Amino acid sequence: MPSTDIAWRCQIQVVADTSEREVDAYKEVQDKLKEQMVQTEGEIEKLKDRVAHERVVRKNKEEYATLAKQVETLAPRKQTEKDRAVLQEQINRLEEQTQTQYSSLLFSSTSSPVNYSLLHINCKATLNSNLVSRRIADIKRWRCARNR
Numbered sequence: 001m002p003s004t005d006i007a008w009r010c011q012i013q014v015v016a017d018t019s020e021r022e023v024d025a026y027k028e029v030q031d032k033l034k035e036q037m038v039q040t041e042g043e044i045e046k047l048k049d050r051v052a053h054e055r056v057v058r059k060n061k062e063e064y065a066t067l068a069k070q071v072e073t074l075a076p077r078k079q080t081e082k083d084r085a086v087l088q089e090q091i092n093r094l095e096e097q098t099q100t101q102y103s104s105l106l107f108s109s110t111s112s113p114v115n116y117s118l119l120h121i122n123c124k125a126t127l128n129s130n131l132v133s134r135r136i137a138d139i140k141r142w143r144c145a146r147n148r
Contacts, residue, residue: 074142084139091133 075083 080139080142084136087136087139091136 074080
């Protein structure tokens with residue numbers, strides 16, 4: 001019987017050692033899985049940041065495309081500059097006319113219907129000059145917005 005006892009003990013010891021090695025192996029697998037989970041969570045966070053960045057890039061591209069379409073509908077810069085030059089010439093001409101009319105009114109010794117007529121024309125010229133000035137301001141604002 002003692003040899004059977006020793007055989008049983010040896011078998012029990014082998015089973016215990018095997019079980020201990022299996023437990024150690026399972027712990028190693030568990031540790032590796034935990035490490036992989038931590039790495040995966042880190043990768044997920046990086047990918048979330050990348051997705052957020054790509055959304056911003058896409059939004060910017062869409063805004064750019066929208067603005068590009070709007071710009072395409074506007075007149076080219078050369079045409080705008082020609083229009084501006086024509087308007088500036090009109091303003092200069094109107095200012096000269098206004099100055100001439102004021103001078104003639106100031107040096108006129110009598111009040112006559114002609115003077116009132118000139119005053120009326122002068123007022124119209126001033127109004128036209130203001131409209132032209134506003135148009136030039138609109139063109140400048142448009143060009144500033146376009147250059148951004």
